Amino acid sequence: MAGFFVRRLMEFIPVVFLVITLTFFLVRLAPGGPFSGEKFVSEEALRQIEAQYNLDAPLFVQYWDYLTDVLRGDLGPSLKRPNRSVTEWIKLKFPVSLELGLYGLFVALFIGLPAGVLAARYQNTWIDRVTMSGATAGICIPNFVLGPLLVLVFAIWLGWLPVALWEKPVDKILPSLTLGVVYAAYIARLSRTAMIEVLSQDFIRTARAKGLSEFQVVFRHALPGALQPVVAFLGPAAAGLLTGSFVVENIFRVPGLGTEFIKAALNRDYTMIMGTVLVFAVLILFFNLLVDLIHAWIDPRLRHD
Amino acid sequence: MRPAIAYHKKCRETQFYDGNTAIMAKMHFNYFVFVVFTILALSYVSCQEADVWSRVNPSVLRVGNGAEPADLDPHLVSGVTEHVILSTLFEGLVNLNARTLQPMPGVAESWELSPDGREYTFHLRHSARWSNGDPVTAEDFAYAWRRILTPSLGSEYAHMLHCIQNARLYNEGKLEDFSQVGVRVLDPHTLRVVLEHPTPYFLSMQIHFTYFPVHRGTIERFGRMDERGTQWTRAGNFVGNGAFQLDRWEPDRILVVKRNPYYWNASMVSLNEIQFYPIDNLNTEELLFRVGRLDLTSTVPLNKVEPYQRNYPEKIHISPYLGTYFYRFNTKRRPFDDVRVRRAFSLAINRDDLVRNVVRAGRAPAFSLTPKGIENYIPPESAPFNPEEARRLLAQAGYPEGVGFPPVEILFNTSEDHRQVAEAIQAMWRENLGIRVGLRNQDWKVYLNSLSTLDYDIARSAWIGDVIDPVNFLECFTSGNGNNRTGFSSPIFDGLIEEARSASSVSERFERLREAEKLLLEEAPIAPLYFYTRVFLMAPNVQGVYPNLLGYIDFKNVFWNVN
Numbered sequence: 115m116a117g118f119f120v121r122r123l124m125e126f127i128p129v130v131f132l133v134i135t136l137t138f139f140l141v142r143l144a145p146g147g148p149f150s151g152e153k154f155v156s157e158e159a160l161r162q163i164e165a166q167y168n169l170d171a172p173l174f175v176q177y178w179d180y181l182t183d184v185l186r187g188d189l190g191p192s193l194k195r196p197n198r199s200v201t202e203w204i205k206l207k208f209p210v211s212l213e214l215g216l217y218g219l220f221v222a223l224f225i226g227l228p229a230g231v232l233a234a235r236y237q238n239t240w241i242d243r244v245t246m247s248g249a250t251a252g253i254c255i256p257n258f259v260l261g262p263l264l265v266l267v268f269a270i271w272l273g274w275l276p277v278a279l280w281e282k283p284v285d286k287i288l289p290s291l292t293l294g295v296v297y298a299a300y301i302a303r304l305s306r307t308a309m310i311e312v313l314s315q316d317f318i319r320t321a322r323a324k325g326l327s328e329f330q331v332v333f334r335h336a337l338p339g340a341l342q343p344v345v346a347f348l349g350p351a352a353a354g355l356l357t358g359s360f361v362v363e364n365i366f367r368v369p370g371l372g373t374e375f376i377k378a379a380l381n382r383d384y385t386m387i388m389g390t391v392l393v394f395a396v397l398i399l400f401f402n403l404l405v406d407l408i409h410a411w412i413d414p415r416l417r418h419d
Numbered sequence: 420m421r422p423a424i425a426y427h428k429k430c431r432e433t434q435f436y437d438g439n440t441a442i443m444a445k446m447h448f449n450y451f452v453f454v455v456f457t458i459l460a461l462s463y464v465s466c467q468e469a470d471v472w473s474r475v476n477p478s479v480l481r482v483g484n485g486a487e488p489a490d491l492d493p494h495l496v497s498g499v500t501e502h503v504i505l506s507t508l509f510e511g512l513v514n515l516n517a518r519t520l521q522p523m524p525g526v527a528e529s530w531e532l533s534p535d536g537r538e539y540t541f542h543l544r545h546s547a548r549w550s551n552g553d554p555v556t557a558e559d560f561a562y563a564w565r566r567i568l569t570p571s572l573g574s575e576y577a578h579m580l581h582c583i584q585n586a587r588l589y590n591e592g593k594l595e596d597f598s599q600v601g602v603r604v605l606d607p608h609t610l611r612v613v614l615e616h617p618t619p620y621f622l623s624m625q626i627h628f629t630y631f632p633v634h635r636g637t638i639e640r641f642g643r644m645d646e647r648g649t650q651w652t653r654a655g656n657f658v659g660n661g662a663f664q665l666d667r668w669e670p671d672r673i674l675v676v677k678r679n680p681y682y683w684n685a686s687m688v689s690l691n692e693i694q695f696y697p698i699d700n701l702n703t704e705e706l707l708f709r710v711g712r713l714d715l716t717s718t719v720p721l722n723k724v725e726p727y728q729r730n731y732p733e734k735i736h737i738s739p740y741l742g743t744y745f746y747r748f749n750t751k752r753r754p755f756d757d758v759r760v761r762r763a764f765s766l767a768i769n770r771d772d773l774v775r776n777v778v779r780a781g782r783a784p785a786f787s788l789t790p791k792g793i794e795n796y797i798p799p800e801s802a803p804f805n806p807e808e809a810r811r812l813l814a815q816a817g818y819p820e821g822v823g824f825p826p827v828e829i830l831f832n833t834s835e836d837h838r839q840v841a842e843a844i845q846a847m848w849r850e851n852l853g854i855r856v857g858l859r860n861q862d863w864k865v866y867l868n869s870l871s872t873l874d875y876d877i878a879r880s881a882w883i884g885d886v887i888d889p890v891n892f893l894e895c896f897t898s899g900n901g902n903n904r905t906g907f908s909s910p911i912f913d914g915l916i917e918e919a920r921s922a923s924s925v926s927e928r929f930e931r932l933r934e935a936e937k938l939l940l941e942e943a944p945i946a947p948l949y950f951y952t953r954v955f956l957m958a959p960n961v962q963g964v965y966p967n968l969l970g971y972i973d974f975k976n977v978f979w980n981v982n
Contacts, residue, residue, distance in 0.1 A: 144864070144865070145864065145865045145868040145869075146863075146864025146865055146867050146868040147864070149575065150864060150867045150868065150871070151497065151575070151867070152867070152881070153497070153902060154871075154900070154901025154902045154904075155575045155901070156578065156591075156901065158570060158590070158591050158592065159570075159573045159574065159575055159577065160573070161573075162570055162571050162572070162573030163573035163575075163647070165571075165573075166571075166573060166646075166647055191648050192648075194489055195487075195489050195490065195670075196489070196490055196495065196647050196648025197490050197491075197492070197648050197649070197650065197652050197653065198648075198670075203670075206670065207671075262702065265706060269706070269710065270706070270709070270710070273710075276710075276712075277703070277706040277707055277709075277710050277712065278698075278703045278706065278707055279672075279696075279707070279712070280672065281672070364699075364700050364703075365700060365702075365703060366703070367671075367696075367698050367700065367703055369669075369670065369671035369672050373671070380862065380863060380864070381864070382864050
């Protein structure tokens with residue numbers, strides 16, 4: 115197991131290197147620079163700013179400098195929000211995205227899994243139809259519609275929850291719901307399908323035959339088997355929850371890293387783009403590794419692939 | 420269950436869960452209807468009326484302020500959001516009356532202007548203090564202006580000071596000795612400023628952040644004078660001389676300023692605290708206002724303007740703003756290298772229709788580049804909507820009824836508002852000229868790049884004035900100016916702007932500028948479309964915010980009317 119883990123970890127290095135290289139050159143290929151604006155900036159001023167940030171050096175020199183800086187843990191200053199370094203911005207924003215992502219994941223699991231199990235257990239009844247219609251709706255409604263809709267109902271009409279901002283615990287309910295619901299819907303459908311399959315197997319019939327309660331049959335014997343596809347889905351889902359929170363962050367004014375990532379790209383804030391891409395790349399790799407580990411733990415054959 | 424029915428039912432289930440064919444299509448349609456209804460419901464301002472401000476703290480104002488400020492260094496920022504915050508944290512030599520925009524004493528309690536209009540002598544008040552208690556002196560202003568003009572700082576807005584003698588040369592690195600720049604410290608409380616030319620708007624420029632003083636000790640404690648992005652602007656480090664001081668700055672959450680006890684006129688400041696919330700989603704800002712979590716917003720979503728006007732007219736404020744929305748023509752590229760074609764396209768736009776049906780929000784149709792409302796300056800107007808004349812000009816240029824006209828496109832940066840305007844104008848040109856133009860939207864930075872490299876036919880543009888003076892708009896179109904971006908070049912136009920700069924009287928100056936603007940409209944490298952308005956929401960009991968062309972709010976004089 116340890117060998118498997120180390121091997122997979124070694125694979126990180128070339129992937130991260132490739133991501134840095136590709137991103138570095140791709141963002142420089144995009145037209146426009148970080149300092150262009152509606153109002154013209156004089157050539158002289160532009161030259162001076164670029165000199166301050168080492169942007170006047172040849173591209174390959176900049177690339178080499180960036181690589182060596184990254185190895186030393188220095189991601190450089192943000193070009194558009196200069197009074198903090200990229201590392202500081204990430205330290206400030208990433209915990210918020212992580213928190214939002216985790217809540218989203220909780221929502222996804224705590225709504226999705228019971229809904230899926232319930233739908234499978236009561237297959238073809240009204241319970242099944244209602245939950246699966248809900249799941250289809252959850253997948254179909256984009257979060258830029260769902261978010262304002264939840265705000266309209268729970269914040270404006272009912273007045274139970276805040277409209278936006280990220281200050282008190284109660285502020286975090288609607289953003290987490292908005293973010294998690296679509297994943298809950300996927301999990302519900304996945305766990306339903308898997309559960310139906312497991313429930314029709316012989317060992318379940320055996321369990322029932324020996325007189326176990328329905329609760330024990332479903333949760334002790336059937337559920338572990340039904341979890342496999344859900345676990346496989348959790349890796350990309352977790353990465354998606356953390357990286358794809360831009361819309362939710364924007365609607366609810368959550369100060370997370372997703373917004374930073376999009377804005378950096380639109381503003382051509384080169385160092386910030388590099389920093390956020392790096393964080394997200396490592397995160398995605400990490401979650402994939404985590405899922406592989408869980409799979410390997412469940413299925414020993416995978417450790418020797 | 421008969422086998423056939425069972426089979427049919429099974430098929431239906433399979434279809435349902437496999438996600439294909441007719442049932443799925445019907446479901447998609449249902450969700451589509453559902454989503455459409457949701458959007459309709461959301462765009463309607465709900466009718467609940469509760470006084471959400473009844474328990475408000477009358478010493479605190481909560482302000483929605485658009486984007487997050489990039490920084491609080493007055494020499495490195497360039498946006499409106501930073502300007503709003505910085506005007507609470509700093510004070511220039513002169514203030515403006517927010518109602519009339521007339522100059523009022525600031526750090527300077529009085530000033531004199533020499534008879535030739537080129538030399539100001541400011542007498543600074545002895546009671547002016549920084550937020551750490553240090554006195555504000557003439558030396559602080561000289562230091563600040565030297566800093567912003569220092570080439571190696573690379574200040575993007577340093578050109579605002581180019582009206583000062585030799586400032587441009589120093590800023591461009593062609594002059595190394597700052598003592599030759601027209602800024603003289605006569606004694607700690609007397610500052611003399613020598614200008615290149617008489618500049619009637621020099622006093623009103625003093626509310627612009629580029630003219631604010633900075634505290635030398637603080638700047639140099641955290642880095643070199645010309646170093647960008649040091650930590651001096653963080654809460655705890657920051658020292659300003661405004662009516663408020665920086666208390667807390669949590670990026671993308673909140674920025675709090677509190678009353679500065681050292682401010683020379685602190686007893687007249689009503690608010691103890693202003694909370695600035697950076698909210699760039701307009702709908703979120705409006706919702707926060709609606710539930711009473713904001714007292715003042717930066718703007719209003721366009722679709723909410725009319726419901727507010729209808730239901731809550733006391734909360735919405737619309738006033739003219741010093742900005743013009745216009746289209747540029749690329750005069751270096753066929754067919755817009757022909758002035759007749761440019762004029763035809765401009766004549767074929769029905770601006771009244773455009774503001775009435777598309778842009779709304781009280782905006783006025785524009786027939787000049789310079790907005791109306793600049794004191795003593797009445798801009799010349801281009802010819803009104805005239806499709807017959809437009810067709811005649813087009814025929815003269817060799818395109819009768821649009822026949823043989825090359826394919827051209829309107830370029831705009833990605834935004835629903837710009838698209839709507841472009842579509843309306845596209846329809847007008849098709850109807851009035853018989854020409855089909857294409858639409859091309861680009862991401863902001865790509866669009867800017869296309870503009871400055873003249874890689875477009877027609878492009879959406881706007882200019883927001885930094886100072887209330889027509890020259891700020893007109894000088895953009897002098898030959899080789901970085902803001903020109905049309906390829907337009909006319910020695911006569913350049914000459915008129917130069918003459919206006921050195922004119923001896925205000926009336927002569929405005930006369931030259933009028934002539935220049937008239938020429939610009941005849942040559943038509945641009946087609947003005949409409950003048951901006953400033954639209955915002957404000958709690959009914961907030962007082963002291965006045966409509967003015969600059970959108971300038973003097974927070975010192977803002978207060979809650981608790982009665």
